[in-house]
Amino acid sequence: MLAVPYMQMRGGSSKGLYFLASDLPRNEALRDQVILDAVGRDARQIDGLGGGNPLTSKVAVVSKSSLPECDIDYLFVQVVVGENRVDTSPNCGNILAGVGAFAIENGLVDAQDGITIVRVNMVNSGNRCDLDVQTPNQKVQYEGDAAIDGVPGTAAPVICNYKDIAGSITGILLPTGNIKDTFDGVEVTCIDNGMPVVLMRASDLGVSGYESADELNANETLKAKIESIRLQAGEAMNLGDVTDKVVPKMSLIARPVDGGHICSRTFIPRVCHTAIGVLGAVSVATAAAMPGNVAEGIAEVPEGDVKTISVEHPSGEFSMTLTFDQQNNVTKAGLLRTARLLARGELFVPINK
Numbered sequence: 598m599l600a601v602p603y604m605q606m607r608g609g610s611s612k613g614l615y616f617l618a619s620d621l622p623r624n625e626a627l628r629d630q631v632i633l634d635a636v637g638r639d640a641r642q643i644d645g646l647g648g649g650n651p652l653t654s655k656v657a658v659v660s661k662s663s664l665p666e667c668d669i670d671y672l673f674v675q676v677v678v679g680e681n682r683v684d685t686s687p688n689c690g691n692i693l694a695g696v697g698a699f700a701i702e703n704g705l706v707d708a709q710d711g712i713t714i715v716r717v718n719m720v721n722s723g724n725r726c727d728l729d730v731q732t733p734n735q736k737v738q739y740e741g742d743a744a745i746d747g748v749p750g751t752a753a754p755v756i757c758n759y760k761d762i763a764g765s766i767t768g769i770l771l772p773t774g775n776i777k778d779t780f781d782g783v784e785v786t787c788i789d790n791g792m793p794v795v796l797m798r799a800s801d802l803g804v805s806g807y808e809s810a811d812e813l814n815a816n817e818t819l820k821a822k823i824e825s826i827r828l829q830a831g832e833a834m835n836l837g838d839v840t841d842k843v844v845p846k847m848s849l850i851a852r853p854v855d856g857g858h859i860c861s862r863t864f865i866p867r868v869c870h871t872a873i874g875v876l877g878a879v880s881v882a883t884a885a886a887m888p889g890n891v892a893e894g895i896a897e898v899p900e901g902d903v904k905t906i907s908v909e910h911p912s913g914e915f916s917m918t919l920t921f922d923q924q925n926n927v928t929k930a931g932l933l934r935t936a937r938l939l940a941r942g943e944l945f946v947p948i949n950k
């Protein structure tokens with residue numbers, strides 16, 4: 598067996614394995630084989646550390662940054678549950694919440710006394726995020742009193758400040774060139790502000806948008822309709838054939854009912870999220886703030902260039918502060934996450950790698 602140093606962390610409302618790039622094979626194909634052995638190749642991930650769910654089947658590969666303006670490079674790898682393969686197309690803003698602590702713990706970044714700002718180059722998209730990590734006495738602090746929906750208890754806050762994330766994967770904020778498109782007779786808004794997402798009115802797909810994730814996951818007719826729209830939207834968003842990709846994510850939207858600004862149920866992309874992804878939420882909120890989008894008349898978006906928008910989801914809400922310029926582009930997105938070190942040690946994979 599090959600012993601690979603690793604940490605397991607909860608990052609936001611996800612959980613993943615964190616590796617130094619230097620501890621994995623340089624060759625990408627070999628690296629991905631080691632990652633599959635580490636997380637698990639089958640649907641239950643019985644022979645790996647993954648949890649058999651997209652939110653617990655994630656990996657961060659971290660190294661000192663190749664860019665002078667950043668401290669670390671962070672590559673996100675999604676192990677596609679049950680399909681024995683990985684997808685590196687999207688970012689993950691939840692796993693991102695843990696990479697600052699991981700970098701400090703592993704000596705890639707020197708901790709300051711108080712707060713350490715870790716400047717992250719998100720390799721999947723080439724975008725940047727600055728993380729404020731709590732480091733009293735130059736040590737990472739995990740305990741604290743910040744709470745986020747989808748995670749029990751409280752922990753130290755990690756403030757994530759995203760910069761210029763429009764067109765993260767598709768190269769353009771509205772990748773079809775339109776604020777609205779129609780696929781299979783359903784009006785949608787396709788957007789990429791950190792994550793390619795397709796917004797659809799839940800009522801247009803015959804559901805309320807207030808169902809639980811389990812109820813929606815059991816609705817095979819709905820899932821087939823969503824996948825058909827996703828395949829067409831993927832082509833129109835310049836993502837090509839998305840059959841084997843985990844983007845675009847698919848968000849059903851409805852009127853807010855719990856004090857938020859818009860209600861969401863998001864498929865990532867074939868399983869309904871029990872909450873919502875970080876960058877997925879940023880994309881939904883950005884779309885909702887644009888004139889003529891499919892959520893017009895549904896979302897209740899605040900006025901002003903700096904807006905705090907709350908996206909309701911199956912287990913609570915997700916708030917972020919978006920700063921818009923004169924052209925209605927989001928120049929900054931600030932949000933709160935937490936992270937916790939769960940384990941560190943060596944992980945064993947078959948030697949023939």
Ligand code: NQM
Nearest residue numbers: 611690691865874875876877
């Ligand atoms: O959108 C789920 C999650 C995510 C990704 C997903 C994420 C993001 O909850 O930035 O965080 O959309 O697959 O971790």
